[in-house]
Amino acid sequence: MITKFFYYLYHKFLKFFLPLIRIPFPRLIKGEGSILQIKYILKPNYFHPLIICSPSIIKNHLLDSLLEDFKINNIDYSVYSNVKPNPTTSLVYEGRDFFIDNKCDSIISVGGGSAIDLAKIIGLLITNSKENILEYKGLLKVKKKPVFNIAIPTTIGSGSEASVAAVITDEKNNDKFAINDPKLVPDVALLDSNLLANLPKNIIATTGMDALTHSIESLIGRASNKFITKTSLNSIKLIYNNLYNCYQNGDNESCKNMQLASYYAGVSFTRGFVGYVHALSHSLSGEFDIPHGYANAILLPVVLEYYGKSIYNKLSLVSDCLNLTEKDASKKDKTNAVITWIKELNQAMGIPKKFSLNITENEIEKLMSHSLLESNPFYPVPKVLSSEDLGNIYHLVL
Ligand SMILES: [Fe+2]
Structure with missing residues (x-):
């Protein structure tokens, strides 16, 4: 009881301190x-960017037009295309060495949250x-501004192109942890909807639900304010009107709107934080290599139901919107109407209600302690659990 009281005090402090x-x-x-x-953004200060992406970005020819343009304009560049989902600390060191060995002076990060987060950390290590x-690890530990970074999302969920956060997995104990610092916000967020053509359906579904989770968790959190509320609601409305269309038809207009929704969600959660959905999903992803958005999508309606009355006011705003x-x-x-909409959206996009994992009670204990450590008291959640x-x-x- 006393501990909860101190957590709430800390959340009050966060609400006033964060702005x-x-x-x-x-x-x-x-x-x-x-x-x-x-090419115009790089001029006149940068001459040799390091492009950071996963092998699939190259394989799917997403960078062909950019690399051709660099060639025409005599711009040197290097490509580090070894990004993996849920990247680990060893990838950061490898990318940093690659940056130094190739005498790069700037970063272009292309991909989902994994590539953009990895690039942020490589940039800060330089x-x-x-x-x-x-x-x-934690809050405000970065002293100097990282390397100039142009972030180009190719999914519709992480919001990392607008956020202060970079998440990485410590491979020694399979724990995902976050580095949070305003200096990590990329210098440029470039939203080119052409890059979303041919995005696989499962990626649209899960990254779109990640964006929804960012918007909702920052909206219902205790650090929320007028700006966060407005930005989150903008994002949620765009998701409501476009995610299923984008998933079902993949049309450029819906995907373009989802790209913007994801950006707004990033702007929101970077100011209002996330909550238990992310804390619970980070532990699961770290331990079982489950895609982040997929884990969030399953956990979101369940956590919202668990919050009960504490989110009635905020979710009523969503329902009205x-x-x-x-x-x-x-x-x-x-509130129930919003939770029902989320469940129906999950179902329509083939996301199940539960994870199918063979998991022991000991493993659940371990997940619990990781997620508790991540969330309490750091996330200004509507109700301390x-x-x-x-x-x-x-x-x-489970
Ligand atoms: Fe997320």
């Missing part, structure tokens, strides 16, 4: 074919003196 930290916005460049503007990544119920419906009914609560939630989805 005092100046979080920059990246320079936003959007539009079909905007990737070809990079300019900061501490060599061990673990020393930057989406016209899910009559305006005079009760807050409980409005205990380890027993987190265990109950795991039992509902």
Whole structure:
């Protein structure tokens, strides 16, 4: 009881302290074919960018037009294309050495959250003196601005192009951890919807649900304010109107709107934080290599139901914004309407209600302690939950 009281005090402190930290916005460049503007962005200060991406970005020819443009304009570049899902600390060191060996001076990160987060950490290791990544774990540990970074999302969920966070897996204990610092916000967020053509359906579904989780967790959190509320609702409305279309038809307009929704969600959660959905899913992904958005999608409705009355006010705003119920419906009914919409959206996109994992009670204990360590008291959640609560939630989805 006393511990919970101190957590709530800490959340109050966060609510007042956070607006005092100046979080920059990246320079936003959007539009079909905007990737070809990079040559103008680099000039006159950068001459040899390191492109950081996964092998699939190269294989699917997403960079062909950019590399051709660099060739025409005599721009040197190097490509580090070894990014993997849920990247580990050893990849960061490998990427840093690659940057130094090739005498690069800037970064272009292309991909989902894995590539952009990895690039942020490589960039900070180049300019900061501490060599061990673990020393930057937590909040405000980055002294010097990382290398100039143009972030180009090719999925519709991470919001990493707008965020202060970079998540990485410590391979020694399979623990995902976050580095949070305003200096990690990329210098440029470039949203080119042409890069979303041929995005696989399962990636649209899971990354789209990750964006929804960012918007909802920052909206219901105790650090939320007018700006976060407005930005989150904008994002949620775009997701409501476009995610299923984007999944079902893959049309450029829906995908373009989802790209913007994901960016807004990134702007929101980087100011309002995430919550237990992310804490629970990070542990699962770290331990069992489950895609981040997939884990969030399954956990989101279950955690929202577990919060009960504490989120009635905020989810009623969502319901009103989406016209899910009559305006005079009760807050409980409005909240249930939002949770039902999320469940139906998951189902329509083939996301199950539970994970199919063979998992022991000992492993659940380990997951609980990791997620408790990540969330309490750091996330300004609407209702503080205990380890027993987190265990109950795991039992509902495992
Ligand atoms: Fe996320």
